[in-house]
Amino acid sequence: MFFTNGCPMxxxxxxxxxxxxxxxxxxxxxxxxxxxAMVCDQCGEAWIMxxxxxxxxxxxxxxxAKSSQVKVIDMAA
Ligand SMILES: [Zn+2]
Incomplete structure (x- = not known):
């Protein structure tokens, strides 16, 4: 675990x-x-490592470099 002190928010x-x-x-x-990300159960704030x-x-x-306007990327894909 990277965050052991709970949500900073x-x-x-x-x-x-x-x-x-x-x-x-x-x-x-x-x-x-x-x-x-680490997501807070209480406020929903997400923290990226x-x-x-x-x-x-x-x-x-x-x-x-490859696109213009809008690009949607799925990191799970
Ligand atoms: Zn929180």
Whole structure:
């Protein structure tokens, strides 16, 4: 477990789950579904791990190079 102190927002319990992220790159809007994250059971706030954030950065830059307008990516796929 990466977070053992509970949710920084509300102090609630966090558990492994997924979230949907939207990244606005200006000319391109990237929507990434099923991003692995720690999700707060209480407020629903999602926290992404550093390793996941790095993966996302690569995925988003690749999408930005190939697409325009809107790109939807499913990390579970
Ligand atoms: Zn919370």
């Amino acid at each position: 509300c102090g609630g319990q966090q558990s492994q789950g997924t979230t949907t992220l939207t990244v606005d790159k200006g000319s391109l809007l990237v929507v990434v579904r099923n991003v692995p 550093d390793s996941t954030a790095e993966d996302l950065e690569g995925i988003v830059s690749e999408a930005a």
